[in-house]
Amino acid sequence: MQISYKLQDKFDLAIFIPSVLLIILGLVAIFSATYNQPFASGNFQKQLFSAVVSLIILFIIYFLPSNSLKGIALPAYLLSIFFLVLVLAMGRSVYGAKSWLNIGPLGFQPSEFAKIGVIFLMSRWLTDKKEDINNIKDIGIALVIGFLPVVLILLEPDLGTAIVFVIITISILFWGGISLFAIFVVLSPGIVVFASLFGTVSFIVSLIFVFACLIFFKRDMFNSVTIFIMNLASGFFFDYIYKILKPHQQKRLETFLNPNADPLGAGYNALQAKVAIGSGGIFGKGYLQGNQTQLRFIPEQWTDFIYCVIGEEFGFIGSVFVIALFLILFLRLLKLASIAKDKYHALIIIGALSMFFAHFAINIGMNVGVTPVIGLPLPFLSYGGSSLMTNMILIGIVLNIYRNRKMHT
Secondary structure, eight states: OHHHHHHHHHSOHHHHHHHHHHHHHHHHHHHHHTTTOGGGTTHHHHHHHHHHHHHHHHHHHHTSOTTHHHHTHHHHHHHHHHHHHHHHHHOEEETTEEEEEEETTEEEOHHHHHHHHHHHHHHHHHHHOOSOOOSHHHHHHHHHHHHHHHHHHHTTTOHHHHHHHHHHHHHHHHHTTOOHHHHHHHHHHHHHHHHHTTOHHHHHHHHHHHHHHHHHHTOOHHHHHHHHHHHHHHHHHHHHHHHHSOHHHHHHHHHHHOGGGSTTTTTHHHHHHHHHHHHTTTTOSOTTOOHHHHTTOSTTTTSTTHHHHHHHHHHHHHHHHHHHHHHHHHHHHHHHHHHOSSHHHHHHHHHHHHHHHHHHHHHHHHHHTSSOOOOOOOTTTSSOHHHHHHHHHHHHHHHHHHHTGGGGO
């Protein structure tokens, strides 16, 4: 009992155990998804190798001195921007996006590791600002840090990953002490853009909502008019963003609005995923027994649609178990951020939490048909070495913060 207490005092099992269990479930699901896929038979071995390497990296980060986390913020960010520019110049296209960079025999996604750079530098900037951060200059600099990678990633183009960066940026700003009005200013253009997806009426309703909020906040006329014009422009700017997306990405957005419009094309994966999850029932069809999975109804199911493998073969029980593990992880991260005495560390934890949650919510939504299919992996479970290593690096950083938490009390 005493050994267990000492271990928990230095090593947060409520973070580590759910993460490892999710990786194991991911490996089990990837093996099933590739079982009858000859051309993907090596993916399980690759993911297993990535899992082992990721665990080794996690423990290396765990034992780093606590003060080492602050010193790497700017270098990590600048390196991230360098690789994001480099991938645009000489990257490899996958699924229509130039998002992969090959260095010798190794290939990786710079956008995955750039999430760490953004989390670190935004956290450092907001921590170093001792005075009130609710001024245009400080918020503007924070937004530039967060949105510069968004611009570069949209040029690939990779809409899904860009959305994750926006969520990370807003989450860190909110936890960093930004006012409710400033959050409204940052979020409102996104709300207007989302509403414009559903047509002119929704676009007009969203603008009325923005107008009502401006009246509620009672700001001066110049600021209110500027913010309203910014929101109005964002709706029209969406047309430009839509046009620079690849045709298959445009189709994905159209399919989100009406999955049945192209059931054999862009809407195929989303519809088949719902069939797979629904057919699993309470207890599932059994491991390696899922019709949708084993008969290859869903192309490359081991990536974005790994959750429907679990839903079909392990049923409602398996699906809920996965969600429960994520909820344990999310709640523990939120608790650690709430009790952290060091603001920089608290913001890093919130950045990690927002990244995990964004991927989780959008990916599960894709699988059940409530969010667009925009190509985001499910953390820890989906096939992909870059994604898994990024996730485990962040878990290692959180565990390091937990180990050294008493130094900042």
